Each structure stands twice: as structure tokens, then as C-alpha cells.
Amino acid sequence: MLSDDKDRLENLIFFKQLSSSELSALTDLDLIVVWINLYNAVMQLQQKNNLAKKIDKRIFSLPIFEIAEQVLSLDIIEHGILRGNKAKRGLGFLPGSFLNSITESWACKKLEPRIHFLLNCGAESCPMIRVLTLDTIEIELVESEKDFILAETTVNHEKRIFTISSLFLFYWFDFGGKKNIKSRIHQYHNYPTYKIRFKKWNWESHFKKVK
Numbered sequence: 001m002l003s004d005d006k007d008r009l010e011n012l013i014f015f016k017q018l019s020s021s022e023l024s025a026l027t028d029l030d031l032i033v034v035w036i037n038l039y040n041a042v043m044q045l046q047q048k049n050n051l052a053k054k055i056d057k058r059i060f061s062l063p064i065f066e067i068a069e070q071v072l073s074l075d076i077i078e079h080g081i082l083r084g085n086k087a088k089r090g091l092g093f094l095p096g097s098f099l100n101s102i103t104e105s106w107a108c109k110k111l112e113p114r115i116h117f118l119l120n121c122g123a124e125s126c127p128m129i130r131v132l133t134l135d136t137i138e139i140e141l142v143e144s145e146k147d148f149i150l151a152e153t154t155v156n157h158e159k160r161i162f163t164i165s166s167l168f169l170f171y172w173f174d175f176g177g178k179k180n181i182k183s184r185i186h187q188y189h190n191y192p193t194y195k196i197r198f199k200k201w202n203w204e205s206h207f208k209k210v211k
Helices: 003-012 020-024 028-047 057-061 074-082 113-117 137-152 177-186
Strands: 063-067 070-073 154-156 161-164 195-198
Touching (some): 057 074, 070 074, 113 137, 161 177
16 A cells, blocks of 8 residues: 555545545535545655556556545546546446445536546656645636646647547547547647547656646
8 A cells, every 4th residue: 555655645635534424415526626636645655656667557446545434446536436437448438337335425426527637647648736626626627628738739730630648538438529529629729620649648657747
């Protein structure tokens, strides 16, 4: 688990002592703030002394945190709670099996696709880490999308092609499919007739993207 950093992790999570019923009462914005902060904190602590060049993908399914007598993994937080119990693979089309009868009541009621611009899995291709608060979450959702798209999109005007992050492919249906993905890109690169291509995801570890 997190060995020497266990106490530090617990101190970061203000809702550690919340009951299951209190977790169930949180709004979707509350859930986005507290669970993304937790997810990113766990990854920072986990990678702090890890000298591996690439992210070990096994970390996402390991039990890493207990709250209200429920043991959670990063996959449960991301795909269960934040994505409303969707499959890890399948482009966002398939239901998942991450939640039980208790944790199901903790999940977001409506999927907010911009969570993908705030979750940092430790890989080079991930968005930067932002410390979220309820007072600023609406601003952070807008700015994280803008910053990520501008940083990760390249335009080839000769071939009339956008090359965008594979994040949009991994969560194709979360983002509403091709039309909606192109609409997001066109907010910042307004060439509506251009085709889209996807960058290969870079799993090399990079934990310096902190804002």
C-alpha cells in the first residue's frame, strides 16, 4: 500500500470519517472535488519513491483506501464512483461492475466528461494535477479542458488533420462521440472540416505536472 505515507494520505482526506449515508448525500460537484483530490493524492504518494520509468498499471486495481468500511481502489474511484459504474474498457459504452449495494449510492448521478481532464494517472500523457475546491470547481472544469486540449492537440493544415489525445478515444462515449469531441476541439481550433487522429498514449511516469 502506501507504507510510510499512510498517515499523510489520511490527513489529506477531510471526509475520512464520513458515514455511508453522508457520502450518499454529497452532490455530484462535491463528489468530483473530494474523489479527484483523493485519486491524485494517492497517485502522488504512490509514485513519490517509485523510480520505475513507466507506470505499473496494476496499481489501479489494488486496494488503497478504506472509508465507511468499504475498501476502494483507484479503478473503483474513477470508473465506479466518478463515471457512474462504467467499464474500464469499451470506449465508455459498457456498464461496469465496480460498485456494490453500498458504494453504488456514492456514485455521481450524471457523468461529467471533464473529470478526465482532472484525473492524473501518473503517465506523461495525463493532464496536470490541480488541487480542487468546491468554490472553484466550475472554473477548474473549464480551464482544465482548455489547457489539456491546447497542450495535447496538433494541427496539420496541409493534410487537414487534428491529432488529439487518446483520452478522447478511451472515453469516446463519455464525451458524446465524434460530433461532440470535434465540437470540444473546435472551441480552440476552429477548422470544422478537418479529420481527427489520435496520439499514442505515453505511459512513461511523469509526476511533475502540478498546478
